[in-house]
Amino acid sequence: MSSSKSYQRADHYSRKAQAQGFAARSVYKLDEIDARFRVVPRGGSSSVALDLGCFPGSWSRWLQQQGVRVVGVDLRAPEFAGEWLVASALEVTPEALVGAMGGKADLLVSDMAPATTGARFTDHCRQIELARRALELTDSCLKPGGSFVAKVFDGEDAPAYIREVQGRFREVRRFKPDATRERSVEFFVVGLNRR
Ligand SMILES: C[S@@+](CC[C@H](N)C(=O)[O-])C[C@H]1O[C@@H](n2cnc3c(N)ncnc32)[C@H](O)[C@@H]1O
Secondary structure (H helix, E strand, C coil), X not given: CXXXXXXXXXXXXXXXXXXXXXXXXXXXXXXXXXXXXXXXXXXXXXXXXXXXXXXXXXXHHHHHHCCCEEEEEECCCCCCCCEEEECCXXXXXXXXXHHHHCCCEEEEEECCCCCCCCCHHHHHHHHHHHHHHHHHHXXXXXXXXXXXXXXXXXXXXXXXXXXXXXXXXXXXXXXXXXXXXXXXXXXXXXXXXXX
């Protein structure tokens, strides 16, 4: 797809998000991931999702609309009712997260991204540190059988990261949603059925 087509598509998603009351167009990435891989727990309000990097809140809002209870973590809290922990995911303890959820999550999602510098390798390293932290938190915060979604900026550590996810989940997929801009280095790693 040409970059002008890509931008038309991006505008389409931005307009749709605005019309549907979502704070960010990234909501359609999670929607597509769920349509493909069925990551959202279907147990109703007894199901819990941990949303790392939840601000401004479109993934959390969308998950709430699926009937899932959400605990969100970010450096800032979304501006609507929810259960938010204002903290760095690199520093918050697993005990604090499990305490906030009242148990382990059925789904752990991470759309975390650092403030980008424009230097591709630096951004990749900072982003993979966040994705690695999300994966590490699955050990203590996600139920066996649970699902995992993490954003990754592609780069030299991405294959090693995918192998690390494969060590913890029975099925692992790499996915680039249509809602991700064509020229973006971003993709998502989806882990199903935590060992
Ligand atoms: C792309 S945005 C997330 C968008 C969100 N999924 C949504 O749909 O509204 C990335 C977020 O990662 C957060 N972030 C970056 N570093 C973080 C950290 N160490 N701990 C928690 N959140 C972090 C940023 O503050 C930012 O809000």
